[in-house]
Amino acid sequence: MIELEQVAYGYGTGTLLSDVTMSLAQGSFHFLTGPSGAGKTTLMKLCYGELVAEQGSVALFGQNVREMQRDDVAEVRRRIGVVHQDCQFLDHLSLAENIMLPLTVSGRALHDPSELQELLAWVGLQQQANAKPPELSGGERQRAALARAVIMSPDVILADEPTGNVDWDMSVRLLQLLVELNRMGKTVMIATHDMNLIRSAKSQVQARVLRISNHQVTAAGANL
Amino acid sequence: MTLLSNILRFLSGDAQADRVVPPTGFTARLTVFASAAMAFLAVFALAFSLATGRLADRWGDALAKSATIRISAPADQMDAQLLAVTEILATTPGVKEARPLGEDEQRALLEPWFGPDLPLDRLPIPRLVEVIEDDEGFDAAGLRARLAGEAPGAILDDHARWREPLVKAATRLRSLGLVAIVLITALAGVVITLAASAALSANEQVIRVLRLIGARDSYIAHAFVRRYTLRALAGAAVGTVMGALALFLLPSAGAEGGFLTGLGLQGWQWLWPLVIPLFAALVAFLATRQAALTTLQEKR
Incomplete structure (x- = not known):
């Protein structure tokens, strides 16, 4: 679904990623780890077409990102749900409207309005449906971002430090939600430097751990 | 029919899509005020141009058909x-x-x-x-x-000596009125472009979120374009009504007043100001669309 072939990327004169080759197969579950500044967020952005590789190629659902038109990138992003560390929302819209936003911009609607209630219940935000994003806590925002990422039923979920601003209990809760999505057949990649979170996933899912080190991505030992 | 249906669809809009652009107070007020002011000025420029046109026609036609013989x-x-x-x-x-x-x-x-x-x-x-x-x-x-x-003792005066410069002056005044309308239109376009560009820059975060969730650039541009077009239409409608009212309240034309009291519109010419809000909306549509597409092109 997402394939990187000998990808290199840097900012200014510095190289951040070099000779990165990896692929995310359908239904797989990956952790992407490494120290802060190693390039986890950059790699994630390459995986949903926000950045274009300086060298090598990135293929999203068989299409080379470098050859994509803007509308093609938009179409691809409808198949990739992204959860950011800083959870960007439109602050003038309610939580429910923010979660529905991917449907709104693609001109679609839910088949049944009760689906939104089910989604809100799944992430535990039924009571906050009409709240504005600035009124939510960090954990609530992370769960809302996850709900927004999955409302289009995407094939891939990319979560960049989804537990960075929440306590341990909420981290475990978010991990469980992502594991549930993987069980539904979604491809999941979580970027995190929290090794405890990776260990806690051991009993729940078959996950591959990728580590960024010295600008390159390597498999970090056996499956968890 | 396709153009008409496109215009109707544009005007009726999509309530949900409209909401993705946050209400921006300053640029909204700037657009409405600029459109109203430009429309107000455009009404006067239009009236001036039409009045000088009438004057040129009158001097050109009526006086050209008459002459005077003076017998001393x-x-x-x-x-x-x-x-x-x-x-x-x-x-x-x-x-x-x-x-x-x-x-x-x-x-x-x-x-x-x-x-x-x-x-x-x-x-x-x-x-x-x-x-x-x-x-x-x-x-x-x-x-x-x-x-x-x-x-x-008879001398023929065919009015040519003093009629020609008057007709020329009136024709030039009419041209100046048209130039004023063009300048007002261009200025309206510039102001609305600046306001739209400022709004787009202020909403960089909104654009980033919309792109992240799969919005096409045309969708984002449309949301801004529709909002600014409707603001320009509303502002220009108010400005046009105010301008037309001011013209209507001018003293009525009379022989003593000469040119100045004939500045108002006459008969079917009162329909001309109706074009101004529509034209302002068209200018706003084109200016905002260009600004939006340029800005989005710059932000990969």
């Missing part, structure tokens, strides 16, 4: 020369009507300068003959030659 002769020859002039005119091709002005008419012409008690009968005032041309017009040079031979 000793009192004992005056009637004979007047008779000779009348006979010449009666046989001159292109003359539709020739009529000597009566004493009262000449008094009325001189009254503004010399007052009502002018003793015309005791003054050596020339006699005037008003000549109306037909559509073909007469040969001024030939008529002058005949007058010189048969009525030496």
